[in-house]
Amino acid sequence: xxxxxxxxxxxxxxxxxxxxxxxxxxxxxxxxxxxxxxxxxxxxxxxxxxxxxxxxxxxxxxxxxxxxxxxxxxxxxxxxxxxxxxxxxxxxxxxxxxxxxxxxxxxxxxxxxxxxxxxxxxxxxxxxxxxxxxxxxxxxxxxxxxxxxxxxxxxxxxxxxxxxxxxxxxxxxxxxxxxxxxxxxxxxxxxxxxxxxxxxxxxxxxxxxxxxxxxxxxxxxxxxxxxxxxxxxxxxxxxxxxxxxxxxxxxxxxxxxxxxxxxxxxxxxxxxxxxxxxxxxxxxxxxxxxxxxxxxxxxxxxxxxxxxxxxxxxxxxxxxxxxxxxxxxxxxxxxxxxxxxxxxxxxxxxxxxxxxxxxxxxxxxxxxxxxxxxxxxxxxxxxxxxxxxxxxxxxxxxxxxxxxxxxxxxxxxxxxxxxxxxxxxxxxxxxxxxxxxxxxxxxxxxxxxxxxxxxxxxxxxxxxxxxxxxxxxxxxxxxxxxxxxxxxxxx
Amino acid sequence: xxxxxxxxxxxxxxxxxxxxxxxxxxxxxxxxxxxxxxxxxxxxxxxxxxxxxxxxxxxxxxxxxxxxxxxxxxxxxxxxxxxxxxxxxxxxxxxxxxxxxxxxxxxxxxxxxxxxxxxxxxxxxxxxxxxxxxxxxxxxxxxxxxxxxxxxxxxxxxxxxxxxxxxxxxxxxxxxxxxxxxxxxxxxxxxxxxxxxxxxxxxxxxxxxxxxxxxxxxxxxxxxxxxxxxxxxxxxxxxxxxxxxxxxxxxxxxxxxxxxxxxxx
Numbered sequence: 001x002x003x004x005x006x007x008x009x010x011x012x013x014x015x016x017x018x019x020x021x022x023x024x025x026x027x028x029x030x031x032x033x034x035x036x037x038x039x040x041x042x043x044x045x046x047x048x049x050x051x052x053x054x055x056x057x058x059x060x061x062x063x064x065x066x067x068x069x070x071x072x073x074x075x076x077x078x079x080x081x082x083x084x085x086x087x088x089x090x091x092x093x094x095x096x097x098x099x100x101x102x103x104x105x106x107x108x109x110x111x112x113x114x115x116x117x118x119x120x121x122x123x124x125x126x127x128x129x130x131x132x133x134x135x136x137x138x139x140x141x142x143x144x145x146x147x148x149x150x151x152x153x154x155x156x157x158x159x160x161x162x163x164x165x166x167x168x169x170x171x172x173x174x175x176x177x178x179x180x181x182x183x184x185x186x187x188x189x190x191x192x193x194x195x196x197x198x199x200x201x202x203x204x205x206x207x208x209x210x211x212x213x214x215x216x217x218x219x220x221x222x223x224x225x226x227x228x229x230x231x232x233x234x235x236x237x238x239x240x241x242x243x244x245x246x247x248x249x250x251x252x253x254x255x256x257x258x259x260x261x262x263x264x265x266x267x268x269x270x271x272x273x274x275x276x277x278x279x280x281x282x283x284x285x286x287x288x289x290x291x292x293x294x295x296x297x298x299x300x301x302x303x304x305x306x307x308x309x310x311x312x313x314x315x316x317x318x319x320x321x322x323x324x325x326x327x328x329x330x331x332x333x334x335x336x337x338x339x340x341x342x343x344x345x346x347x348x349x350x351x352x353x354x355x356x357x358x359x360x361x362x363x364x365x366x367x368x369x370x371x372x373x374x375x376x377x378x379x380x381x382x383x384x385x386x387x388x389x390x391x392x393x394x395x396x397x398x399x400x401x402x403x404x405x406x407x408x409x410x411x412x413x414x415x416x417x418x419x420x421x422x423x424x425x426x427x428x429x430x431x432x433x434x435x436x437x438x439x440x441x442x443x444x445x446x447x448x449x450x451x452x453x454x455x456x457x458x459x460x461x462x463x464x465x466x467x468x469x470x471x472x473x474x475x476x477x478x479x480x481x482x483x484x485x486x487x488x489x490x491x
Numbered sequence: 492x493x494x495x496x497x498x499x500x501x502x503x504x505x506x507x508x509x510x511x512x513x514x515x516x517x518x519x520x521x522x523x524x525x526x527x528x529x530x531x532x533x534x535x536x537x538x539x540x541x542x543x544x545x546x547x548x549x550x551x552x553x554x555x556x557x558x559x560x561x562x563x564x565x566x567x568x569x570x571x572x573x574x575x576x577x578x579x580x581x582x583x584x585x586x587x588x589x590x591x592x593x594x595x596x597x598x599x600x601x602x603x604x605x606x607x608x609x610x611x612x613x614x615x616x617x618x619x620x621x622x623x624x625x626x627x628x629x630x631x632x633x634x635x636x637x638x639x640x641x642x643x644x645x646x647x648x649x650x651x652x653x654x655x656x657x658x659x660x661x662x663x664x665x666x667x668x669x670x671x672x673x674x675x676x677x678x679x680x681x682x683x684x685x686x687x688x689x690x691x692x693x694x695x696x697x698x699x700x701x702x703x704x705x706x707x708x709x710x711x712x713x714x715x716x717x718x719x720x721x722x723x724x725x726x727x728x729x730x731x732x733x734x735x736x737x738x739x740x741x742x743x744x745x746x747x748x749x750x751x752x753x754x755x756x
Contacts, residue, residue, distance in 0.1 A: 260716075
């Protein structure tokens, strides 16, 4: 340890991190009392409803539809009608302009969406404002440009649309996942029935107003809300040509089973248990920021979260002490507060799942650390957590927790790091921290993961393909490769 | 006096060797007794494939291309024998040419299927194709040689290892093809060929947790059941055809990896 580092290590940690509250204004967004399903460009009065709430306060926000199979059927019919009567025959250049419009309207109304995303989903406003919204708009802008250039992406393959796409998205990045699904589907000439997650329907429903402003033809995008039953009805509907699902590996497998023998196309973006590998030559302060960003970004509700930290033994003590110190500065609380680092856990159900897995970690023998932090009394909260003394066989080292919980393991040699990093059924992402460029590429070659971040973590870009190996799913979203799931192509 | 010919014993091809079925069973096809592989043989073949895949997948693309080209060379020298085991000379020549065509793809795939991505941040971001891993192949029943080659060559050239269930009704060309592979610098275990009853072997192949992908070209009516079993570990399922020749047949058994490499001083 150098003198400078020693001095830094001894630097006193401020005991009181109280800030004056800095809440983002909430009145920019209007939440209706009740929402229907958006079918054929109109609001369909739902037969059944449920209440969506704010996970930070448990305040009831709105009544939304629990779509029945008949309502899902109406949405599929509307999508089919729009597909056959105009949209699929529209020149790519015209489709492009609709998508450019959507991108622009999203940029213009970005703050409104960011606030609503934080209210309904619990994520910190600084993330919804600086990550979710800019990326969602960028995604539409990126795919807009592809709409009239598909034959350059797939030369000699006569690209054409697939038909009606059924899309089911998760609650961790509600609007961003909507963008990942809708933008390429529309660019390729398909029409869409999308089901947002049960707990986070509001930004998808507000998005229907963007479609109105963009004057998108009715039926091109249809949005039905509801829980897993609605999703199942969409998957089973014979009028759907393609299913795109992002969510848990268990549900993904069930969908793959359900579609067996139907000939429907399928892409799956499922769970992960990513390794974030820190070598002893890494810029440690940067790496600690990367560790924190990797696991505490969005409360750890990230399929590609760096939930397994692999630290080289020689820097283990130092890394853990720096990490703990950094964790003490994380602010947990009101998602709408601009200083909040960690917001609310998305739902009671998810909180119970995290709690159960954390208990299993303690029981199996891992050592838990949580920085002292006061959690709000109402709502769903979980303090940032790190487990040390974790064996590879522990559930917290194998199962996706999908919460702010990090499991730390160590390694001595690069080969051991690769061995441990690849030792799960998943393969979505991985991180590598080292100052040595050749080692980055050596590791990147061997990590069985669809995305490898070097000296950074949790970065996304519309031009960069994203998706998993093994049980993390198949198909890519983003980039040129993200077009393929939405195209019929000649071989 | 006419000479009595020496007949060949038709066996399995697993891990570079030619064992009989551990079950001791055979079945009669094309006038010969052919090994009837068991579930245990299939599991041995998967284990051999898994063991061989890492090295084969890590071989340079140039090397894999040359090995495939060598397969074509070996096939070329045995054209007459193969013509007897399939529809004739045309099928053999087409199979040879197809292998040569795929051999040439080995070192072009990542340029055609991958690329660099212009992300809005200081990173060099690139996407490259990598092998999926162990691929289970149900070879088409017909054509005996052409169907097999059309399905196995794209799996191999991408760096995967294969466990192939041969045509049940026309297995002899597949066993003969195993001899070609064995003399072509293809490392043992990269391609394993089982003969036997498809309905007996296919479900175990489809549900095997160490198989990453399936080509159901020869599944016939079994496809829905096999697709369902494949979901257990999220296998990639491809419905290959006996006659197609395309780089997208290779792509069906490739994963895309995207790497963010920092740019800075």
